[in-house]
Amino acid sequence: xxxxxxxxxxxxxxxxxxxxxxxxxxxxxxxxxxxxxxxxxxxxxxxxxxxxxxxxxxxxxxxxxxxxxxxxxxxxxxxxxxxxxxxxxxxxxxxxxxxxxxxxxxxxxxxxxxxxxxxxxxxxxxxxxxxxxxxxxxxxxxxxxxxxxxxxxxxxxxxxxxxxxxxxxxxxxxxxxxxxxxxxxxxxxxxxxxxxxxxxxxxxxxxxxxxxxxxxxxxxxxxxxxxxxxxxxxxxxxxxxxxxxxxxxxxxxxxxxxxxxxxxxxxxxxxxxxxxxxxxxxxxxxxxxxxxxxxxxxxxxxxxxxxxxxxxxxxxxxxxxxxxxxxxxxxxxxxxxxxxxxxxxxxxxxxxxxxxxxxxxxxxxxxxxxxxxxxxxxxxxxxxxxxxxxxxxxxxxxxxxxxxxxxxxxxxxxxxxxxxxxxxxxxxxxxxxxxxxxxxxxxxxxxxxxxxxxxxxxxxxxxxxxxxxxxxxxxxxxxxxxxxxxxxxxxxxxxxxxxxxxxxxxxxxxxxxxxxxxxxxxxxxxxxxxxxxxxxxxxxxxxxxxxxxxxxxxxxxxxxxxxxxxxxxxxxxxxxxxxxxxxxxxxxxxxxxxxxxxxxxxxxxxxxxxxxxxxxxxxxxxxxxxxxxxxxxxxxxxxxxxxxxxxxxxxxxxxxxxxxxxxxxxxxxxxxxxxxxxxxxxxx
Numbered sequence: 001x002x003x004x005x006x007x008x009x010x011x012x013x014x015x016x017x018x019x020x021x022x023x024x025x026x027x028x029x030x031x032x033x034x035x036x037x038x039x040x041x042x043x044x045x046x047x048x049x050x051x052x053x054x055x056x057x058x059x060x061x062x063x064x065x066x067x068x069x070x071x072x073x074x075x076x077x078x079x080x081x082x083x084x085x086x087x088x089x090x091x092x093x094x095x096x097x098x099x100x101x102x103x104x105x106x107x108x109x110x111x112x113x114x115x116x117x118x119x120x121x122x123x124x125x126x127x128x129x130x131x132x133x134x135x136x137x138x139x140x141x142x143x144x145x146x147x148x149x150x151x152x153x154x155x156x157x158x159x160x161x162x163x164x165x166x167x168x169x170x171x172x173x174x175x176x177x178x179x180x181x182x183x184x185x186x187x188x189x190x191x192x193x194x195x196x197x198x199x200x201x202x203x204x205x206x207x208x209x210x211x212x213x214x215x216x217x218x219x220x221x222x223x224x225x226x227x228x229x230x231x232x233x234x235x236x237x238x239x240x241x242x243x244x245x246x247x248x249x250x251x252x253x254x255x256x257x258x259x260x261x262x263x264x265x266x267x268x269x270x271x272x273x274x275x276x277x278x279x280x281x282x283x284x285x286x287x288x289x290x291x292x293x294x295x296x297x298x299x300x301x302x303x304x305x306x307x308x309x310x311x312x313x314x315x316x317x318x319x320x321x322x323x324x325x326x327x328x329x330x331x332x333x334x335x336x337x338x339x340x341x342x343x344x345x346x347x348x349x350x351x352x353x354x355x356x357x358x359x360x361x362x363x364x365x366x367x368x369x370x371x372x373x374x375x376x377x378x379x380x381x382x383x384x385x386x387x388x389x390x391x392x393x394x395x396x397x398x399x400x401x402x403x404x405x406x407x408x409x410x411x412x413x414x415x416x417x418x419x420x421x422x423x424x425x426x427x428x429x430x431x432x433x434x435x436x437x438x439x440x441x442x443x444x445x446x447x448x449x450x451x452x453x454x455x456x457x458x459x460x461x462x463x464x465x466x467x468x469x470x471x472x473x474x475x476x477x478x479x480x481x482x483x484x485x486x487x488x489x490x491x492x493x494x495x496x497x498x499x500x501x502x503x504x505x506x507x508x509x510x511x512x513x514x515x516x517x518x519x520x521x522x523x524x525x526x527x528x529x530x531x532x533x534x535x536x537x538x539x540x541x542x543x544x545x546x547x548x549x550x551x552x553x554x555x556x557x558x559x560x561x562x563x564x565x566x567x568x569x570x571x572x573x574x575x576x577x578x579x580x581x582x583x584x585x586x587x588x589x590x591x592x593x594x595x596x597x598x599x600x601x602x603x604x605x606x607x608x609x610x611x612x613x614x615x616x617x618x619x620x621x622x623x624x625x626x627x628x629x630x631x632x633x634x635x636x637x638x639x640x641x642x643x644x645x646x647x648x649x650x651x652x653x654x655x656x657x658x659x660x661x662x663x664x665x666x667x668x669x670x671x672x673x674x675x676x677x678x679x680x681x682x683x684x
Contacts, residue, residue: 032212033212033213033214034067034068034069034071034123034212034214035065035066035067035073035075035121035122035123035213035214036064036065036066036067036214037063037064037065037075037119037121037214037216038063038064039062039063039064040061040062040063040119040216040218040220041061041062041063041487042059042061042220042487042490043218043220044457044487044490044491045457046218047218047219047220047221048457049221049457049458049491050114050220050221050222050223050491051220051221051222051223051490051491052222052223052224052225052229052461052490052491052493053109053222053223053224053225054109054224054225054226054227054229054230054231055109055110055111055112055224055225055226055227056108056109056110056227057108057109057230057610058106058107058108058109058610059079059106059107059108059109059115059117059222060104060105060106061077061095061104061105061106061107061117061119062098062102062103062104063075063095063102063103063104063119063216064101064102064103065095065097065101065103065119065121066101067123069123071123071124071125071128072123072124072127072128072130072131073097073121073122073123073124074094074121074122074124074127074205074208075094075095075097075103075105075119075120075121076092076093076094076095076105076119076120076121077092077093077094077095077105077106077107077117077119078090078091078092078117078118078119078120079091079092079093079107079115079116079117080115080116080117081109081110081111081113081114081115082113082114082115082116091107092120093105093106093107095119095121103121109222109224111224112224112225112226112437112438113224113437114221114222114223114224115221115222115224116219116220116221116222117219117220117221117222118215118216118218118219118220119215119216120210120213120214120215120216121213121214122208122209122210122212122213122214123212124208124209125153125209126150126153126154126157126204126208126209127204129146129149129150129153130150130195130196130201132146133146133147133150133192133195133196134192134195134196137188137192142188143188143192144188144191147182147183147188147191147192147195148182148183150182150195151179151180151181151182151183152179152183153204154175154178154179154182154200154204155175155176155179156209157175157203157204157207157208157209158171158172158175158176158179158207160207160209161175161207171203171206171207174199174203175203175204175207178194178197178200178203181194182194182195223433223459225437225438225440225461226438226440228268228269228336228411228440229440229461229462229493230493230528230529230587230588230589231528231529231580231587231588232268232269232336232528232529233266233267233268233269233524233529233530233531233577233580234267234268234269234270234271234338234495234497234529234530234531234532235262235265235267235269235270235271235531235532235534236270236271236272236273236497236500236501236531236532236533236534237255237258237262237270237271237272237533237534238272238273238300238501238534238554238558238559239252239255239258239272239275239317239326240255240297240314240316240317240558241534241554241558241559241560241561242254242255242257242258242561243255246558246559246560247295247558248316248558249297249314249316249317249558250317250558251316251317251318251322252313252317252318252322252323252325252326253318253322253325253326255317255326256325256326256329258563259326259329259330259333259335260333261563262333262335263333263334263335264574265537265570265573265574265577266573266574266576266577266578266580266581267335267577268334268335268336269335269336269337269338269411269531270330270335270336270337270338271337271338271339271340271411271413271531272337272338272339272340273300273301273340273501273555274300274301274303274339274340274342275300275313275314275317275323275339276300276303276304276308276309276310276311276312276313276314277303277304277305277306277307277308277309277312277313277314277315278297278298278299278300278302278303278305278314278346279298279302279303279304279305279345279346279347279348279349279379280298280305280346280348281346281347281348281379282302282346282347282369282378282379283296283298283299283302283379284296284298284299284302284378284379284556285556286552286556286557287544287551287552287553287556287557288549288553288555288556289556290378296556296557297316297556297557297558298379298556299379299380299555299556300314300340300555301340301342301344301380301415301555302346302377302379302380303342303344303345303346303349304345304346304348304349304350304351304352305346305348305349306348308350309345309349309350309351310400310403311400311403320407323407324407324408327407327408327409328408331408336410336411337408337409337411338409338411338412338413338440338442339404339409339411339412339413340412340413340414340415341400341401341412341413341414341415342415342416343383343397343415343420344370344380344381344382344383344415345359345380345381345383346379346380346381347367347369347379347381349381352367352381355389355392355393355396357387357388357389358383358384358387358389358392358393359381359382359383359384359387360382360384360386360387367381368381368382369381369382370382382419385420385421385424394424394427394428397424397428398428398431398432401428401432401439402432405432405436405439410436410438410439410440411439411440411441411442412439412440412441412442413442413444414441414442414443414444414460415444416444416445417443417444417445417455417460418443418445418447418451418452418455422454422455422458425455425458425459425460426458426459429441429458429459429460430459433459440461440462441459441460441461441462442460442461442462442463442464442495443455443456443460443462443463443464444464445463445464446464446466452464452465452492453488453491453492456491456492456493457491461493462493462494462495462529463492463493463494463495464494464495464497465483465494465495465496466479467479467494467496467497467498467522467523467526467527468497468498468499468500468503468505469505471505471507471622472622473600473601473602473603473622476522476526476603477594477603480526480592480594481594483589484589484590484592489589489590493529493589494527494529494589495527495529495530495531496522496523496524496526496527496529496530496531497523497530497531497532497533498516498519498520498522498523498530498531498532498536499519499532499533499535499536500533501533501550501553501554501555502548502549502555503548504540504541504543504548504549504550505548506548507519507624508541509541509542509543510541511541511624511625512539512541512624512625512671513539513567513569514624514625514671514672514675515541515624516536516539516541516569517569517572517624517674517675517676518620518621518622518624518675518676520532520536520569520572520573520576521576521618521620521674521675521676521678522603522620524576524577524580524586525576525580525586525605525607525616525618525678526592526605527589528586528587528588528589532573534561535550535554535559535561537568537569537570537573538561538562538563538565538567538568538570539567539568539569572653572674575653576653576678579652579653579678583609583614583616583652583680584609584610584611584613584614585606585607585608585609585614585615585616586607586616587609588607588609588610590610591606591607591608591609591610591615592605592606592607593605593606593607593608593635595617595632595633595634595635596632596633597619597630597631597632597633598630598631598632599628599629599630599631601621601622601623601626601628602619602620602621602622602628602629602630602632602667602669603618603619603620603622604617604618604619604620604632604633605617605618606618606635615639615680615681616652616678616679616680617634617649617677617678617679617680617681618676618677618678618679619632619667619669619676619677619679620669620675620676620677621669621670621671621675621676623671624671624675625671626671627668627669627670627671628668628669629666629667629668629669630666630667631664631665631666631667632664632665632667633663633664634649634660634663634664634665634681635663636662636663637663639681641681643662643663644661644662645661646659646660646661647659647660647661647681647682648660648681648682649677649679649680649681649682650679650680650681650682651677651678651679652678652679652680653674653676653677653678654674654677657682
């Protein structure tokens with residue numbers, strides 16, 4: 001036996017390497033699948049996350065579908081409601097070819113919960129054959145052989161009509177008759193007519209040969225919420241400030257009276273900061289002073305005292321029964337109650353002694369208080385999500401949400417979710433929505449865009465946005481173009497709060513009542529969901545110099561609001577909320593489109609309802625100090641209005657009408673009065 005060559009083993013010979021590199025023989029079906037499905041939209045992170053819709057909305061799905069050769073393709077969009085044990089049969093709708101291999105179809109979501117969707121496509125031999133017969137017959141060619149081939153295709157389809165139910169039996173009998181005609185000896189014209197008959201086409205599509213169809217390799221998901229997740233107006237109030245005696249906290253029973261005012265302004269949601277017992281250790285005084293004076297109520301976000309924690313009510317507000325009565329009163333007025341969910345504790349919270357393992361300690365054994373440099377929160381302890389006891393911590397926080405759901409709360413504004421683990425929120429929201437799919441979670445995460453967007457992907461229903469800091473024309477156009485035309489719109493729902501207890505922007509501090517009117521109109525018309533913090537309707541603009549913090553901040557003291565003080569804009573708030581309810585275009589984010597104006601202080605945009613039947617045009621003066629005027633461009637070609645034809649626009653704010661002509665028309669908006677038009681084109 002000859003020796004092996006030096007430096008080479010039997011397994012390393014070239015022929016061995018070639019044999020080892022060969023792939024196994026493909027399965028027969030895999031080898032016959034010719035269609036490629038790619039670039040499916042919407043699809044978030046390769047299907048890792050769901051897109052979002054509300055009940056009644058459409059999910060429009062597109063994809064690139066193609067195959068080798070010139071055969072005719074068929075693609076269908078498959079969809080179904082339900083998941084996790086509630087999987088229902090697939091429904092289908094044909095996809096329409098748009099050219100250049102792009103296909104599109106849509107389906108409607110009709111119930112809260114989850115939907116799934118995917119795409120199936122195949123090379124259809126019948127359609128390819130039908131096209132060939134039609135082309136050759138028109139050219140006067142003999143197609144007798146092709147007609148015989150078609151008869152075989154139809155016969156095979158008849159064999160696919162399984163079952164003994166009347167529908168299957170009827171289809172099978174019709175297909176067998178069609179096959180006999182195609183394969184018979186009648187004249188060619190009659191057989192060609194049978195081949196191209198629409199009735200045969202419908203039967204063949206119903207029983208298409210999908211044995212080698214390609215199914216997209218991912219099943220994608222839609223989370224479907226109730227309408228309030230998409231459209232609503234929020235009003236934030238500290239109930240302790242809405243009582244008859246400014247020297248003490250109002251009770252829930254007393255604060256109920258203000259609910260009538262909130263409802264009269266047209267709001268849908270009343271949002272409350274934490275209503276739990278407030279700690280006394282390191283309690284902050286007025287103006288965030290480190291030492292509280294007697295009678296200072298402390299910050300509601302310093303949660304927990306000897307009177308209880310996250311499942312209890314601050315005694316100054318009353319009892320749980322009083323809270324229940326407040327929720328019931330709100331519901332009678334058509335208001336949902338949203339509650340702040342803050343995963344943090346005061347040093348006096350029962351958790352500190354009952355579950356010391358949930359807190360992070362310094363080397364000297366003391367618990368680390370919360371910080372957001374340069375801000376320090378000595379009255380707040382952060383929970384340690386990195387502790388070994390994290391499973392019990394997660395379960396307790398979930399039980400807090402369940403507890404308040406049991407007391408009529410279905411909307412939670414979550415405080416600083418970006419400082420807690422992503423996986424916790426994904427688990428919590430999914431767990432809660434499994435039993436309570438109507439629950440809405442608003443993420444208060446003023447942080448980097450990537451993090452805000454990821455929290456939305458993880459399941460947060462709505463999100464605070466950068467709207468508060470977008471004040472110039474370019475800033476507004478760029479930001480809202482991103483939110484409404486990029487992939488972000490599939491999962492990120494912005495809630496446009498014009499102010500918050502933490503944020504009084506310089507624009508509002510310096511612009512007077514006109515600034516409040518401008519920001520109100522922008523928030524309520526750029527976004528389907530917006531909010532104000534109480535005092536906005538009263539044009540409260542006093543800030544700590546050089547900051548965005550309110551003077552006499554309600555976070556640290558009880559405020560006595562004069563509901564009828566001079567300079568309020570309550571009537572404008574009510575009018576705008578009424579306009580929003582009467583115009584479906586303002587109830588969606590997707591229909592936003594910006595239009596040209598020749599003055600950089602004039603912002604012009606329109607919103608259109610999904611069905612195209614309602615369209616609203618907004619022109620607004622962004623300068624709160626000076627009158628601005630100029631030409632704005634109305635997209636008359638989209639409206640079917642010729643360049644030379646006059647038309648009437650109706651201002652929904654003032655009830656005035658104007659006759660315009662062509663695309664470009666003149667406007668002048670004063671900072672006094674209402675510095676905006678909300679226009680509808682009147683039907684001729």
